Amino acid sequence: MAEDLSIVKGDKTAEYQSIIPQINALTTGEPDLVANLANTVAALKEQFGWFWVGFYLVKSDELVLGPFQGPVACTRIKKGRGVCGTSWAEAKTLIVPDVEAFPGHIACSSLSKSEIVVPVIRNGQVIGVLDVDSDRLDHFDETDQLFLEEIVASLDFQV
Ligand code: SME
Numbered sequence: 001m002a003e004d005l006s007i008v009k010g011d012k013t014a015e016y017q018s019i020i021p022q023i024n025a026l027t028t029g030e031p032d033l034v035a036n037l038a039n040t041v042a043a044l045k046e047q048f049g050w051f052w053v054g055f056y057l058v059k060s061d062e063l064v065l066g067p068f069q070g071p072v073a074c075t076r077i078k079k080g081r082g083v084c085g086t087s088w089a090e091a092k093t094l095i096v097p098d099v100e101a102f103p104g105h106i107a108c109s110s111l112s113k114s115e116i117v118v119p120v121i122r123n124g125q126v127i128g129v130l131d132v133d134s135d136r137l138d139h140f141d142e143t144d145q146l147f148l149e150e151i152v153a154s155l156d157f158q159v
Contacts, residue, residue: 005019005022005043005046005047006018006022007019007046007047008047012143012144013143013147015047015048016143016147018047019043019044019047020147020150020151022043023039023040023043023044023151024154024156026039026040026043027039027040027155027156028156029156030156031156034066034067036155036156037055037066037067037155038067040055040067040151040155041053041054041055041067041068041069042069044069044132044151045069045070050070050132050133050134050139051070051071051109051111051112051133051134051135052068052069052070052071052073052108052109052112052131052132052133053068053069053070053130053131053132053133054066054067054068054069054070054073054130054131055067055068055120055128055129055130055131056077056084056128056129056131057127057128058088058125058126058127058128061079062076062077062078062079063076063077063078063079063084063085063088063128063129064076066128070133071108071109071111072108073108073109074106074108077106081104081106082104082105082106083096083099083102083105083106083115083117083131084106084117084129084131085106086104086117087117087118087119087126087129088119088126088129091119091121091126092119093116093117093118093119093145093148093149094115094116094117095115095116095140095141095142095144095145096114096115096116096117097114097137097138097139097140098113098114098137098138099112099113099114099115099133102115108133109133111135112133112134112135113134113135113136113137113139114133114134114136114137114138114139114140115131115132115133115134115140116131116132116140116144116145116148117129117130117131117132118130118145118148118149118152119152120152120155121152121153130148130151130152132144132148
């Protein structure tokens, strides 16, 4: 399936409720990891217009840049480093309202002001993270956490 997305504008919940079934339609039944991650970030970028949205994947004990939408970014992140590496180490979602206040934050772009990172967990292991950056302070909240966790949990791919 490859059709234009339907983009709804409204409150955040309505926007997630519109885009999630479309992401599911794009990814369900497709086993290829990169294809599904690529369409997921493209759909999220088109819906929300965030500054940067992408996946990092755990490879040989580092996070390595995967499919993303936005400006070029850091390629490798070690466990426990930055927001992404901390989310990986702690296996939990991190919401950072002001990246400059996060100790060890890795600045891929000085335009990024706030961030949410959601771990992708399969068989009890973190296999990657979904990272979203905004050029606005305090852009992300528990609503983003709820829906982004739902999106990564339901991503259909073979690891
Ligand atoms: N800021 C992230 C690094 C990734 S970029 O924002 C795309 C971090 O501190 O882990």
